[in-house]
């Protein structure tokens with residue numbers, strides 16, 4: 001069998017999508033089709049999770065007043081005001097594991113958040129992960145604005161829209177950080 005070279009992956013769309021994703025914080029003044037919004041949330045729900053608990057809930061926000069209220073309340077998510085929609089990724093306490101695994105939900109909703117970023121990029125959209133959890137003030141603001149019930153923990157807020165302009169991704173490949181077999 002021929003040896004695979006990295007250059008062989010140049011035409012691999014899924015792989016290139018991962019490498020070319022970058023955070024988008026400025027959005028074009030353009031609506032996003034409802035089917036695309038749902039597709040983005042569906043990608044979040046396709047993430048892996050510990051014991052397949054899927055301990056998450058997603059709030060799809062496309063009401064301009066609510067997007068503005070989130071931007072006003074969240075100092076590191078100001079770009080939400082200009083986004084056509086955003087997804088709040090939340091943990092659902094009733095689906096959290098117990099004991100040593102009780103914090104696994106954080107990994108699960110992180111995987112869901114990354115899936116959303118990658119799906120948005122694959123669909124020609126741009127997105128940025130903004131941080132709610134574990135900041136109590138940001139979580140309280142998001143809970144109040146989104147009317148989250150008891151036991152639903154706001155984790156990340158991801159504004160999504162068509163990018164205002166193209167952005168080159170940051171190159172993060174540091175071969176010296178890849179260790180073989182032992183560190």
Ligand SMILES: Cc1cc2nc3c(=O)[nH]c(=O)nc-3n(C[C@H](O)[C@H](O)[C@H](O)COP(=O)(O)O)c2cc1C
Pocket residue numbers: 021022023024025076077128129130131169170
């Ligand atoms: C856990 C986490 C929290 C983040 N919080 C914020 C945030 O609150 N506001 C923001 O503008 N970007 C936030 N980011 C985006 C990072 O700044 C961004 O991913 C990083 O600078 C690398 O850039 P890239 O996404 O373009 O590769 C967050 C990313 C992660 C993974």
